[in-house]
Amino acid sequence: MTLTMTRRRAAGTGSARPRRSFVTRRNIPYLLILPALLGFVVFKAYPILAALYISLTTGAGAARHFVGMDNYVRLVNDPLFWTSLWNTAQILIVQVPLMLLLALLLALGLDSAAVKLRGLWRLGVFMPSLTGLVAYGVMFSVILNKNTGLLNWLLDLVGIDPVNWLGSPFWARISIIIALTWHYTGYNAVIYLAGLQSIPKELYEAAMVDGAGAGRRFVSVTIPQLRPILLLTVVLSTIGTLQLFDEPFVLTGGGPDNATLTISLYLYQNGFRYFDFGYAAAIAYALTLIVAGFGILQLKLTGGRR
Structure with a gap:
């Protein structure tokens, strides 16, 4: 019985797979760009998305509530x-x-x-x-x-x-x-x-x-x-x-x-x-669309060539 258990343990030990490290030659490029990617998400992507959400709200702090496109409607009708x-x-x-x-x-x-x-x-x-x-x-x-x-x-x-x-x-x-x-x-x-x-x-x-x-x-x-x-x-x-x-x-x-x-x-x-951050964010997105329009105009003028 002892001999049988010894053989089973030996067989089990021989069939165990070695643990693979996450840091491999294939993953090194992704690890190198990870800090830049995290910086983009934290300091670029998140503020852009947060500003988009804020442009759909009014109020501040806990009093902020969702108003949909009201800020953009107000923008179109704002003579200033x-x-x-x-x-x-x-x-x-x-x-x-x-x-x-x-x-x-x-x-x-x-x-x-x-x-x-x-x-x-x-x-x-x-x-x-x-x-x-x-x-x-x-x-x-x-x-x-x-x-x-x-x-x-x-x-x-x-x-x-x-x-x-x-x-x-x-x-x-x-x-x-x-x-x-x-x-x-x-x-x-x-x-x-x-x-x-x-x-x-x-x-x-x-x-x-x-x-x-x-x-x-x-x-x-x-x-x-x-x-x-x-x-x-x-x-x-x-x-x-x-x-x-x-x-x-x-x-x-x-x-x-x-x-x-x-x-x-x-x-x-x-x-x-x-401190009307919702309306300010709506103005920011309106300005972004205007700037994007001139970027598209550049592509039209240059025929898409760089």
């Missing part, structure tokens, strides 16, 4: 939302083309061999984009001050009456456009400069052999070669302007008379001034 959208559109229509045109002209100048100390000039052009948003907003609030501002002082030297830059609806929008153009033109100029330097010189030489002048070379060689970069900067600048917040918040606070109230600033006011 449409005012903020129209203000943003006005700034976008003027500022983005002006900024990109200046950036292209600067890039062409900085790419010219006739310019001396090009490295220094390139650094000077790019420096404004390194300035903090709030810092340069405060700087422009001082420059554009009606009574003690530098700009009105310069206008007074040439006999022009002081302009109420931040107190007039029209000039307040112009002030926002000036600040944005100063801050972001150099950034786009550097992008265009990189694109210009990547154009093969043989294309210009072939155009010159065919008798093309400087203007013709610019239209037939430079612009087609820069087309993907031009589209990229147009879309990025448009999306950035749609999310405009810092400049109107620091310079005008959305005034005067809501003349510089943008979508992002209106979102902020509802969320952190009036």
Whole structure:
């Protein structure tokens, strides 16, 4: 009997499978991306889904209750939302083309061999984009001050009456456009400069052999070669302007008379001034749809090519 039990134990021991480790060569790639995946879920996916739920509710804390699409219906019927959208559109229509045109002209100048100390000039052009948003907003609030501002002082030297830059609806929008153009033109100029330097010189030489002048070379060689970069900067600048917040918040606070109230600033006011988080989340999702629309527009313009 003892011999039989010994054999059974031996047989049982021999048939036991070894424990497999979870860390295998096949699983290592998944383990490596796990921290990034967890970070995305915690800091991206969850806030997005939580904001979607909040946009369907009203109240705060334990008093929050589900209201369905009421916040979105309220959004469509809110004249102040449409005012903020129209203000943003006005700034976008003027500022983005002006900024990109200046950036292209600067890039062409900085790419010219006739310019001396090009490295220094390139650094000077790019420096404004390194300035903090709030810092340069405060700087422009001082420059554009009606009574003690530098700009009105310069206008007074040439006999022009002081302009109420931040107190007039029209000039307040112009002030926002000036600040944005100063801050972001150099950034786009550097992008265009990189694109210009990547154009093969043989294309210009072939155009010159065919008798093309400087203007013709610019239209037939430079612009087609820069087309993907031009589209990229147009879309990025448009999306950035749609999310405009810092400049109107620091310079005008959305005034005067809501003349510089943008979508992002209106979102902020509802969320952190009036604590209407449900409505603020609905505005955020409306803004997301608008931005997504411009992303789709980019795909249409580029034909789906990268």
